[in-house]
Structures are given as structure tokens and as C-alpha cells.
Amino acid sequence: MTVQTEESKSSNEDWKPKIIAFLCNWCSYAGADLAGVSRIQYPPSIRIVRVPCSGRVNPYFIIKSLTDGWDGVLISGCHPGDCHYLTGNLVARRRFAILNELLQFFGIEPGRVNFMWASAAEGERFAMLVRKATSIVKKLGPNNKFEKKW
Amino acid sequence: MEKVGAVMVVGAGIGGSQTSLDLADSGYKVYLIESSTSIGGVMAQLDKTFPTNDCAMCIVSPKLVETGRHQNIDLSINCVIEDVSGEAGNFIVKVRKKSLFINPDKCTGCGVCGRECPIEAIDIFNEKLAKYGATSVKYPQAVPLLYAINREVCIGCGICYGVCKAKAVEYDREDEVVDINVGAVVLSPGFDEFIPEEANLYGYGKYKNVVTSIEFERILSASGPYSGRVLRPSDGDIPEKVAFLQCIGSRDYSGVGKPYCSSVCCMYTAKEAVIAHEHMHQIKPTIFSMDVRAYGKDFDKYIIRAQKQYGVQYIRSRVSSIKEVPETKDLRLKYETQDGKIIEEDFHMVVLAVGLNPPDDAKYLAEKFGVELNQYDFAKTDLLNPVQTTKPGIFACGAFSSPKDIPDTVTQASAAAGCVNQLLYEKKGTLITEKSLPPEIFVRGQPPRIGVFICHCGINIGGFLDVPEVTRYAKTLPNVVMSDRNLYTCSADTQTIIKEKVQEYNLNRVIVASCTPRTHEPLFQETIREAGLNRYLFQMANIRDQCSWVHMNDWEAATNKAKDLVRMAVNKARQIEPIERIKLSVTPKALVVGGGISGMVAALNFASQEYETYLVEKEKELGGFAKHIYHTLEGADIQVYVKELIDKIKANKNIHVFTEAQMENIDGYIGNFKSSVIHGEKKERTEFSHGVVVVATGAKEYQPKEFLFGQNENVILQSEFERLLNETDQIKNKKSIVMIQCVGSRNDEHPYCSKMCCAEAIKNALLAKELNPDLEVTILFRDIRTYGFKEQYYRKAREAGVIFIQYDENNPPKINSDLKVEVLTPRNDKIYISTDWLVLSAGIYSDREENEELAKMLKIPLNDDSFFLEAHVKLRPVDFATEGVFIAGIAHCPKTIEDSISQANAAVSRACTILSKDEIEAEGKTARIDITRCIGCGMCIENCAYNAIELVDDRRFGTVASINQVLCKGCGACSGNCRCSAIDILGFTGEQIFEMITGRI
Amino acid sequence: MGIDTENQEIENNIKKISLNLFKENKVDLIIGYKKGTLPLMAQPIIIDKEEDVDKLVWNNLCYVNLAKYLVPRIPKFVDAEKGNLRVGVVSKGCVGRALIHLASEKQLNLEEIKIIGFSCNGVINRQRIEQEIGQKEIREVFVKDDKIHVKGKDFELSFPYEEYLNELCKVCKVKSPPITAELSDVCVGECQEYSSISDDFNDVSDFELKTAEEKWEYVKNSLDICTRCYACREACPMCYCNLCFVDQNKPVWFGKTTDTSDIMVFHLIRAMHMAGRCVGCGACSSVCPVGIDLYLINRKLEEIVKRRYEFTSGLDPKILPPMMSYEMEESEEFMLEED
């Protein structure tokens, strides 16, 4: 298990949050590529995991990411109606809505886990939202709620 | 002359691409010839598309990428047709492939030359709103992603040669002229929009804030120059009041524009207004239009939603003049409202909905291919087969034959492919080469031996992060036996290096850390397959588009991120398993449900390709809805046509006709359907198997409840009126006829337009006037929707003296017992017209009970107007989400007879992509169920959009879910919700993603 | 009239219905409650002949959700010749809801079930009474005119009935088993048609006023003593997976230790699995050996799906539970948007 030493985490201003991003292959992953092609700069805080559809993202991935020491989780899919698999994102939206409420009910700060839509043509929107998510997580500070005592 | 099993498709817009894919999937060699430097045509320029507001790029780029790399499609860009000879079945076409001055085999599309070029040329793709280098790519997601040098603006300074590390720039590269031998040609060069510049119409070209609709499309586009923010070109502010002017260059008899209607401007203008408001809520769009021609499926609902939800305001009037207010650069519009007041109103921006002209090279292509053009310089096509040009063996699809929207273009594209099938079906599969691949090495059970190839991509990666350090780091990861770096991993020579390394280190997993898998994964998968490894033993880490390019000025962070991404890829690679693609047999027979025109055309097309076809018709005889129609507006004789079709079907040995028949049930799936039908008075039962299904069950004519229909025998329907005109001469002694449009359409019960009633009304009015010149004919209408070339008949009717009065939907005309019609005109004064016959233009409606039964059997959905719901409005208009089932005719939505014929041919072509193969390969990365964990709760079934899962009883584990690998698309919506993680998606299994989340050293 | 007379009346009613179910051979066996061997609990019993009918009992200690006995983890009631046996289930409101919800998840076939319904007057919060009495041995418990009387060797205490009910029973809106048009023959006894339920959930909204830190602390402290014995999982009718996510090993998603983070994760995921499925019977809290009360979490589960999707579990087998359905337009207020 990863017990990250104290000082590497908490020195605040230059601390860079580490966010895992689950991007749907057809829209959001393509949007991230377009941000690259148009050289739109955004903070190097996210690590992208490609999934076939936002519908594939199981709550286990999200909660495992939080417990494993990632400081934030970002899930992005196609706008409703654009989904390559017709309804994958609609199924995902309902699951995220319920999961998000439960996470906050248990006391996980709002903004730790973020859900968004980004289409294949919205490179700039993707970069803007990554910037926003990074700044939110930066304000929340390192995610040490799930640190194991032993 | 010997027929050739190859086809040339001229023009690679959405139409050309769809035709090529259909033909290539059906086993023909396709030569796709594109005049510009990238495929995608006008659709690639669009931001969103009506009526679903889908993002155009999201839905078209997967299709373009597929066209770009399809094994049977030989794509050549920047070409000109030089000469054509030969006849149907065997043409020889001389094509000049103009040089791009860049070697397509070497260019990796990295874009360094475009950025360093000192010249700034006008970017035509972005409609002159932006600039790009003399060396440029048409748009960032272009397919093929090749840079080209634009010779007119290039000063020949040689800088691009200097910066190009792939040494792809060759200034002395010659044009290539090649003779291509094909059996048929499909012309799909698209259209060019009307440019109001010459006539300085409405100040375009003079006033900065007057833009055309295609320019506004680029302004709206998120990947456009304004990145999706609606700004005024004069000062970059956000315009609050935006005016849209319809019919610019269309329905124009002054000789400046074109007399026909361009069919699509009403809809794209509504969409642009909606999307503008959606982007910037302060924008209040106002549309100045004559008729609003929203005739297609779900179009009327779109217009109503635009008004209600997005605050779009429609003003029914033509703007007379536009003046620019000098200081603010706003625009003062002068127009007259319906009740006669003259109004001057200032707007911040004006968008001209420009019409569609024939492509600039229409005359050139027509002359080369020997096809005739009609009076408007569009391709002349057969009245009853809109894709057949005047020359046999040469077909036309899309806007080249008449202005049309994307769904109709895609339908016609498949229809053209359907007609080519009929011509060249014997030669199917003769010219395509199956690649010979070495046997796959058995890797299951071996410990993972991973090879990592890190890419410099010239300076695109190497210039912004420490590639050698990442390579060193990769070597230290567990199970990695070899890692090295190369300048361009996707170049041809590096492919051979990869194959050598696979042999040398006997790798069983390969990782490439370079650019995006969306475009390059198939290329590398093919390479490792040629080295004997299963395609899926491959993983990519995107360290360019999602790392080096977006963290250009943070060397250290980019390097660390690249290391993380490579490690995550290695962790996932350890968990990958080889995946076999399931192969499925195909029964080369077809079932057509419904014996109207669509059903008969489809059955005949199947039969002419020697596919055994079963045609099931509910009534006693064939003919369907069109039985009581005599002519079309354009004059084609339907009675003769229907009789011919019926005789041909009866004479054709390949077609088994079942009349008075009802489908008992249809089960099985694509390629392997088993069905039974109850037919004849004696209710006999016949069973048969088939590979595909075409649904052509048609629809019904609306029987009005209003306007005293049924109580007064002088109140008749258009169909009855047409019979009286053609078979009796009662019209001679009639003095006045009144027609009422939109009876039973565009109301709450049927909120859609039935598309054909305006044409029927005008046809009958012209015929009545012809038979009895001094007859008084009055048509009471809400919108006259004679789109496309039908506009000329609307003008003919007015010239013949037919009176058109517009009525408002909230107070429709009233009729009393002695046939006196009272109507309130737009200037709200009441007038009374006495009439001998009151003719009602009744629409088309679909019966839910009848459709529901078939829909259940085939697991296909109905929309809320009870018409069948196709897989995708834009890009798969004749397919259903359930594979192997296709739709044709008015069962899909109300349409004219020629549209139904096109859709029938299109359905056959789509079906042939399945029937032409003796076995089809299912998608590899599908779902897989672990039945020891499954508890049969049915959650996954509800989440699956493709009905690929069903509950079965297992001897040991009780009711468990089971997945039909053929129908499963691998989206994972089922696995996302599965509580006991019983479902996994091959290629994205829980373990693989677990490793990517946690594997941290 | 007093609680005990109510109980008596309910009990007689149950016996009468069960008797003629056997007489008319409508069921092969009946699941109900019988007097518990320990004073503070009633035990489930499965009877298959008329003679045992009078063993059935109803007092306010029947916390077990009898629907649990019909889900496959425990072998189904199958007879060699007769095939699936027809089962009568003594059903208070939440047991009825559980049966209907399990039917919507295709776990049981309502044709084989007879819901012996009655209007439940609540279940005692035995954990609270035990804690307040402390380590003394309880000999006898009975309810008499709105008071719970607890007798031990050398003490006798009484607790006000309304106050010492299960927390969930206090706010219960579905006292008798729900019934819809198609279910009319399935339900015998007293059932009720619920179109939709009105509940202000202000207990949930009060809790949600707290800050994230306070919530985390509160939930952590209340769950910290969990020993991961999974009694709650075994008592819950909705937990019928062959292999629970905590026992899976390819991959081992979450830790099995009693470290705070593992405990929080277990309850978070279990809650996620219960969203739109929990019928609020309180069995999980009643069986917990260390006395954790999941009341607030269960209330939140009902609140989410009620507010967002107008759904309450277990009212109509035809309506799909929330995780199985979706609409094109839904509230997206939680999504990240450009500002």
C-alpha cells in the first residue's frame, strides 16, 4: 500500500495534486486529443485512463482510486445524445448522481470526484475543465482520508 | 466487355465515404477520389447537426477514420478527373493525382512545418475567418492526416524542408497520372454554397457583421477560430440580437440567385439559432422567413422546441434593406410585418441563410462522365430512381442531384451502392486481396515479456520531455524485457524494427508510447499481428497529444507524467489476454416485411443479386399506400410503375411472395434469423431462415374527424380527388374548389409534417386547372413545403391562378353545411368562399398496435409518433440498433415515393454488407460473464442498448445472464452497474483498470 | 386501544388467514414469526401444516425481514414432484416491499407467493433497550398499554413504546404491504395501494447541514467499531450475491481489515448497492452485534431516489429500479461546468 511520506505531500503551494481521469474513448478522449493538437496548455495533474464509454466506469474504480491515494478523480463522457453506444452516458449519469450524493453524505469533500461532459470538438472546454478540477482539488489539499494506519 | 469488380467514387464527403464503406464491406475494390486534401466535405465544417444537435465531428470522424484505413478502399486526395472512357461494367478513368509536394508515406502529420511556415494564407476551411500556413492540413482531425503545400501562396523559401525531421517534404514531387479500371462510378462531389458577394446582397462583403450561414457555422464550432464563442467580426463582442435571413439565393426569380428551394436552409438556420442561444444565453435570435420548410422526421418538433425552449422568434417577412450604423457597426433592417406595418429594427449581427448551388466543377464532371445536367445544372436523374444518372453504370448521390440534408444524402449514398450491387454482383470479391498472416503464437500461460517503444515524433515529444529518461525508466519496470526509442515509431521502417524486436526478444506484449490510439492503434495492431502476435496483445500510452503537447513549458512535469503513463500502460499490459473474434455463419437469404413500393423495390434488388427473398404482405395483393396514386408531381406514372413492379415480382423465381400474411415470430440474430409466417385464407404456416430483415410495413392515410368529413359527401380527400380527376370528368362542371392543408398533421396528436401533401395538393390543383381553366381553386395553407425542385410547380400553380391563403394554426378555417368556407387571413379580415368540393390534404399516420407487434419480435424501438426509430438519424438512417435489421419507406417516416425507392435500395445495400460475406466477424472487445458470480438480477439487460443480453437457465447456477457476442458492442454500460462484478469487458477488464489505478512503485 | 390488543388482533388475523390458506391448499408452506427463545427477539418459523398455525405470533420484536428466505443464496423451496412450492409470507409493510422489489429484480416469481399482509405497528429498538439496561439478564419482555415492560431477575423496567421503536419504524410510511392492480390475488389480508409517498426527510437534511469534516467524523465514529462480521449483509433481503464484493479476489478491490478506511469503504459501497433498493426494514441495525445503527444512511438512500427520480423501492414490480432505467433529460446540477 502506498504510504506517502508526510512532507512530500503537505508543502502546500508547490504541491501538485494527482488526479486520475477516466475518459470515454469516442468523445472526451478525442476532446483531450484536440486540446493537444491545438496546443492548449493545462496543468499536468491528470493521468488519463481510456475506457470505451463513461458507462464502463464502475463505482469500484472511483472509490479504489480515492483509497489508493489519488487526490482527485475525474470522469468524462459524451454529451447526452452524442453517445457512440446510444445510452451509455445516460446510464452513467444516473449512477454518478447517486454515487456523488453518497460520497458527500459520507463526508468526502465536494470536488474530490468530478463528473463532466466533453465532446470531440471541445478541446478548449476540456482544458478549461481540467484546470478547474485541478484548482478545486488543490484547494482541498492532499487526500489523506483513506490513509492506512498500518 | 468483361465486367470489373471495382467502383470509383468521386468526392469523399459524407456521401462518398458512406458509399465507399458500403461497397468495400460488400467485397468491391473502391477507388475513392477526393479533390481537396482531406475527406469529410462540408459536414466536417459543421458544428452541430439538426435535428438532434449532435456534434458533427463526434459522429463523422469515426466513419472517416474507418474510410481512411479500410483495406478495400484506395483513397487518393488532391485529384482531378482527366478523361473517362468505356461503358457500364467497364470504365477506364484517367485521374491526375496532383502533387502535395509532401510524400504521403513519410509524412506523420506532426504539424511542425505548418507552425514554422512564414506565409499566412487564408484558411478556406474556416471560411476566411482565420489564417494558416502555406503548408497546412485542412483541419486538425483531417483524414488522412497529411500536410500539403498550397502552391499559389507558397514562396518556396524551403523552411518546411528544413524543419521536417521525417524528410517528407519533396518540392520536386511530380503529379501522378493513373488509369483506373472500374465497373461503375458514383458521383458525390457535394455542393457549393451561394456566395452573395457579387450582388452585394444585403451588404455582404461591405458590412463586417453580415456573414453567411457557413461562416456562422465556423463561428459556432468549438474547434473553429472563435472556439465556439459567438463574436461579432467587427469588434469581437457578443451579439445580443442576431437576425437570420432565409432564402438568400434560393426561391429567387430575379436571376441573381436560383429559382429552386435549397431544402435545408430552414432547418440549419433554426439549428444555428438554437446553438447560438445555447452557447451564449444572452443571444436572442430572430428568423425572417417565408415558409418554414421543416418537412423531415422530428423537424417540426425541433422548430417548436426552438421557439419555446430557446426563445427563437420567427417573423414571416422578407427584409427589404440593410443599412450599417457607422459608429456601432450594428445593422438596421427594414421589413414589413404581415399586418402591413413597416418596421426598422437594429440588430448586432445578420446571418444570411445561403442556398445550395451545384458544385463549381459540375459542368466539368458532367462533360467528362457524359452525364446530363438538369435546368439548374444539377445531375439529371431518373424520376423513379433518384441515384441513376442519364448514363448507365454511373450513379449520383447527395447534393449533386438535388439539394438535400445529411440523412437523405447518406440514404442516397447507400442507395447508389445498392444499384452498383445490382450491376456488378457477379464480380463481388474478385479484386479484393485477403492478407496472408502468419499463425498466431500461443501466449496464454507464458509469463508476460513486454517490449516498450517510446517515440520522439520528431520534436513533438522529444522536444518537450526527456525521452531517453522515460526509455531508461521503462526498462526498469517489472516484466519489461526491452525498451527503446525511435524518431517516428509510426513510420514504415520502424514497423519492421518492431517485428524484428518481437522475434529477437520473443515478446508477448508490445507497448508503444507515442500519440493517440484513436488513429494509430489499428496500424500497430496490424504490425504485431504480422509478427505473429494476437492483435489485442498491444497497449498505447498517449505521451504526445495528452502530455508533451499540453505541457510544453514544464519539462520535468511532462517527463514525470510520461513515466506515469508508460507505467500505467505496462501495468495494464501485464493483464492483457489474446482475444479471438467470434466468426458467424450467414444465411444468404433476405426477409422483406411489407409489399408496398419500398418492399417490392427491395425484394427485386435482392433477387436481382440472386439472393432468395421472402416478401410478406398483410393485404390480399401487393401495392401498399401508393395504389391510389396516379402520378407524382414531377409527372412519373405510378399506376404503370406499380403494375410493372408486381409483374416483375411474380415472374421472379428468387422471390417467395406471401399475401394476407402475418409474421408469427422472428428469432435469432444477424446472419442467423429463423422466422415463421401465417399466410393465405387457410392460415398456412411456413418456416424459413434468413440472414437479414428489411422492414417496409408502410403507414396509413389519416381519416379526418374534422371539417365535416364523412358527414358531407362533397368533403373528400386528395386521394379521392385525384381519382375523380383521372377517371371522371365531373371537374368540368365545378366552379370552385377549396383545399385545406395540414389536416391531421402538425397538431398535438401528430406533431410532424407528412411531407408529401403540399406536393399532392399542387399536383391536383394544376391538373384541375388544366381540365377546367376557369375553375376557381383556393388552397388554405400554413406553410407550403414544396422543397427542392418542387418549388417550380408552386410557382406554376400561382401563375395558373390558384389562390393561396395562409391561415393561422390557432384559428383554422371553418366549414358550414352548405359548403361555405370561412377563413381568417393574416391581415385578420374574414372572407367566405363557397365551394363545390372541399378537398382535405390528409397526412400519413402510423398505427402503434400493428407496429408494436413486429417491433417486439425484432427488438426494435418505435418513436413517440409510432414510426420505427432508426439507429442514428444522421449516419445510419436505414439501419436499426439491432444488427441485421433495416428500414425502408414510410414506416420510417412520411416521405415521397422517390425517397422511399432510394431508401429501399439503400436498405438492400446495407444488408448486402452482411449477405455478401459467408461469415462475419463480431467485435473483439465484447463483454464476458462469469456465471459463477451472476445472480440473474437483470440489471445489465436493462442497461444494454443493443438487447445483447438475456436471462437463461443454467443447470448449475440457476437463472444467469448470457451475452450474445455478436450484438455486444463492448461499451460496458452493463459492467458499470454490476454489483457482483460478474461482467467484464475484454480489453478493459476490472483487473486491467485496477492495475492502472494502483500499480505504483 | 393499547398496543398489546392491537398485536393480539393482528396475530389472530394472521392465524385465520394462514389457516384458510392451508385449507384451500393455496400454499405449501408459510413463513412467519414465533415466540423467540430469548426474550428480546422473535424467531422466524416455516410451517407446512395447519396444526402449526397457532405457533405464529406477532409482537413488536419481529425485526427479521422474512423476504430474506426467498432469495437464492438459501436453497429455494423446491419439492421433487411439486416443483416450486407456493409460499405464504407473513408480511409487515417492509417485508411486502422487499418481496415486490425482489420480484422486479427477477429473484422470485410473485405467482408462487402469497403475501399475508397486516398493518404493522412498529418493531422495538432492542439494541437501545439492551444498551440502557446494561449487562443484566432479561427474563421476560411484553408490551402493555403503550409501554414496553422488561423484567429481569431483580428488576422491572418500562419504556415508552413510541420512543423506543426502531428509528426507521418511527418514520415508516408504508405500514402495510403495497399492492397494485396485478397483485390483487397475490395479497391476502390487509394490503394497501400506494401511488407515491410524501416524506420530508428532514432528518437527512439536518445531517446534510454539517460540513464535510463533521460528516466524515460523525460517520467514522459511528462505524468505527464495526468488526466486519457481515451480520448486516446476512440479514438484508437485498444482499443475495453469490460472491460479495468484499470476498472477491480477482482483483481484490477493497481491504478486508477493520482499519477505518476499509470500514468506511465497505459501508460506502454497500450503501451504493442499496440505493433505490433498501426497503427501510431496519434488520441490518437490529442484528448488528456491536449496535451500529445504519438508520441515517438507509434514510439517505431512500431520499436520493425519491428526490431525484420520484422512486420508492418495492411499490410496483413493473417500475424499474433507478439503476436499471434512465431518461434523456435528467438533473445534471452535480456536473462540472465552465463558469
Added chain:
Amino acid sequence: MSFEPKLLGFLCNWCSYAGADLAGVSRIQYPPNMRVIRVMCSGRIDPKFIVQALELGIDGVYVMGCHIGDCHYLEGNYEAVKKYEMTREFLKLVGLDNRIRLDWVSASEGVRFGEVVSKFVNDIKELGPSPLSGDSPDKDLINKVRAIRLAAGSNRMRALVGRERKITEEDNVYGEKYPLEKYKEIMSQAIIEEYERHRILIALEDESKSVKSLASELSVDPSIILEHILTLKGRAQVDFQEIIKNTPIYMRRE
């Protein structure tokens, strides 16, 4: 006391510097206003050097090289001419073009060196002090000259001026001579564009602004400012910040 201009001279080592030495050896007197920087060849002079000198308040800059054909490095002075012409066109935008001069002085022309230097000093005297000299030069002009310096140094201009001679006099990569006037047109168009773009970048340095406020500050038509903003956004040098009452505000990206 009368105005004494401060001048700067770039002298090429082989000819003009030797000419200056000869003037010294032959005791030829000329006004002491010019400070000399020796460079190996007049071709070495980068337009940035000239503009930077003016930016710092120097009243005049003199570039001297060998006569055409004498250049020790054969073509150095050819390049100097092209770069000088570009610099002049840039400076014309702010009216400082008459403060720079280019001349050829061979190693044997000691006398001529004295004459041309004194003539330059007198001409500058007539012109008067540079508006940028003195302790409080006009801030707007400073920014304009700074914009010129950055624009003259940009990749695009260096590419265009660097290849001009080869393409217009010998042949371009296609083996054709590119017509000079057309090339000049492209050059002047590029000069204006890069100048305006760099003025925008400088204007945005201290504070984010809207297109309209930039247009009034730089007195350039707003539609052109918008085009420049979009190109700069494409180069990731400028970015969108927010919208205030229908007017987007743009900020500088480093």
C-alpha cells in the same frame, strides 16, 4: 548649450573599421558623437540591435560595411541591405526611420569615413534629439518601439528576410525566381501584422483587455485586432479570460 546627439556605429571589421583606423592615422577630424561597435561583417547586424539602440534613447544608428563585392565573406553585405530595408520599413511605422543609415566605406577611404560621419552627425542635429531620449520619454512610443524590436526578432520575420535574397535573386525550391514586388508585398503585410500583434501582446502584459479597448489604445480597427487575437490564441500566446457584459476579455499567456 546646443543639442549633442549620441550616435552608435556598427563597423564591419574588414572595411569600415579599417577605414575608421585610417582616418585616425591620417589625423582626420570628425565630431566625437558616434560610439563604435566592431562586428565581423555588416551582415552580422540583427535588426533587433538597431531597434534596441533607438529604444534606449540613442539618437542615430549608423551601419557600415564593405562595398558590394568587397565583402570578406562574399555576401555578408548583401544580407545587410535586406535586413536594413526591413528595419527601415518597421521604423517608418513610428517615424524613426530617418535616424538610421547604411553606408559602405572601404579600408582605404579614411577621408570619406570622416565625411560621412560628420554628415550623419549634422543631419541628426537638424532632426533634434530622439523622442525616446531624455529622462521621461513618451511611454506609448517606448511600447511601440519595443513591439518593433520583438516583431523584427520573430521567427516569421527572420525567415522572410533571411530567404528574401535567395528567392528573389537566385531561385526558390521550385527553381523559379519569385517576383520581387510580390515578395515585398508579403514582407510589408507581414511587418504590419507582426507589429500590431506584438503591440497587442505588450498591451496585455499589465492587464487583460477586450478587443474594443485594445482597438482604441492601439488605434487599429477592432476587426483587425480580433483577427490578431485569434492568431495569437492559435499560438497559445493569448487566452480567453472571462466575459463582462457581452465583451470577452483576453489575457496574456506566458
